Amino acid sequence: MRTSLTAILAFVASFALLAAALTLEGNGSAFLDMRAALIVFGGTLAVTMISFSPLEVITALRDTYGAIATPSFDRRNAADRMLKIAERTRKDGLLALERLLPKLRKDPFLSRALGMLVDGVDVAHVERMLEDERLSTAQRRMESAEVLRRAADIAPAMGLIGTLVGLVQMLGQLNDPAAIGPAMAVALLTTFYGAVLGTMVLSPLAAKLDRICGDERDMLAIYAAGAAAIGRKDHPRQVEHTLNALLPEAERVQYSR
Numbered sequence: 001m002r003t004s005l006t007a008i009l010a011f012v013a014s015f016a017l018l019a020a021a022l023t024l025e026g027n028g029s030a031f032l033d034m035r036a037a038l039i040v041f042g043g044t045l046a047v048t049m050i051s052f053s054p055l056e057v058i059t060a061l062r063d064t065y066g067a068i069a070t071p072s073f074d075r076r077n078a079a080d081r082m083l084k085i086a087e088r089t090r091k092d093g094l095l096a097l098e099r100l101l102p103k104l105r106k107d108p109f110l111s112r113a114l115g116m117l118v119d120g121v122d123v124a125h126v127e128r129m130l131e132d133e134r135l136s137t138a139q140r141r142m143e144s145a146e147v148l149r150r151a152a153d154i155a156p157a158m159g160l161i162g163t164l165v166g167l168v169q170m171l172g173q174l175n176d177p178a179a180i181g182p183a184m185a186v187a188l189l190t191t192f193y194g195a196v197l198g199t200m201v202l203s204p205l206a207a208k209l210d211r212i213c214g215d216e217r218d219m220l221a222i223y224a225a226g227a228a229a230i231g232r233k234d235h236p237r238q239v240e241h242t243l244n245a246l247l248p249e250a251e252r253v254q255y256s257r
Contacts, residue, residue: 007068007208014200036189039162040155040197047158048151059140060147067208073215075222076251079243082226083253085114086239089230094118097230109133109220113227123231130224134217141213145206152202159194163187222246 022031049057088096097114104111109130116126166187173179222243229239240255247253 011068011204018196018200030185031189031192033185033189035186036162036193039165039186039190040158040193043158043161044151044155044194044197047154048147051150052147056143056147060144063141063144063209064148064205067205067212073212073219075215075218075247076253078219078222079226079247079251079253082222082230082243083236083239083255086226086230086234086236087255090233090236109137110223110227113223114230117227117231123228126231127224127228130220130227134220134224137220138213138217141209141216145209145213148202148206148209152198152206155198155202156191156194159191162190162194166190218246 045057052060085097085100088100094117098118101111101115101118104114112133113126113130116129117123164187166183166185170180170183170187173183225242225246226239229242234242236255240253244252
């Protein structure tokens with residue numbers, strides 16, 4: 001959970017610093033404009049939904065929330081977990097897996113992997129199914145990150161469009177000095193909103209989703225390899241070597257016996 005908390009604190013801190021910069025020795029309300037917000041935020045959402053289906057956009061929003069709200073994937077902990085399961089299975093057989101399944105409801109991938117072994121599914125078939133599911137999960141994450149990257153590209157462009165709208169309004173009302181200020185505010189604030197939305201929100205979230213996709217892909221590979229090794233009734237020492245081949249040297253696990 002520490003990683004998620006750090007991301008949330010960093011996100012809040014970045015906007016707190018921006019808000020402080022806007023309000024120190026000035027009027028913060030001058031940076032609030034509904035017309036500029038509609039052009040940038042509404043326009044970004046609308047154009048993004050032209051590029052992607054509503055379901056893809058909703059999935060991206062759900063994955064983004066999950067990226068912020070859930071802890072990062074721990075590959076070493078996953079490998080250590082599989083090693084302990086392999087040791088218990090070697091002692092007690094598949095009955096140990098059956099007793100373990102109710103405790104794995106929060107980890108559906110691992111639960112399905114071990115459940116198939118308990119049901120007697122052929123190990124080669126289990127490996128194929130787990131690999132397909134792993135790739136499918138990674139692909140969905142990558143598509144969600146692509147939605148955010150596309151939105152991050154659109155936001156500054158919508159800001160530029162708003163700037164042009166404001167300039168046209170300003171030039172059309174040069175004979176009315178009172179109207180020049182509001183039109184100029186729209187012109188500048190849309191650029192500001194677009195830059196903030198793209199640089200401080202959408203791009204960092206897309207990068208975080210990319211990282212989570214990689215970490216999750218690695219963790220699921222560890223679960224799949226561990227489950228296949230357990231299904232083949234490999235010795236825990238052999239399971240250790242199998243899992244460590246998927247881990248960087250600093251995160252490798254060790255069989256304690």
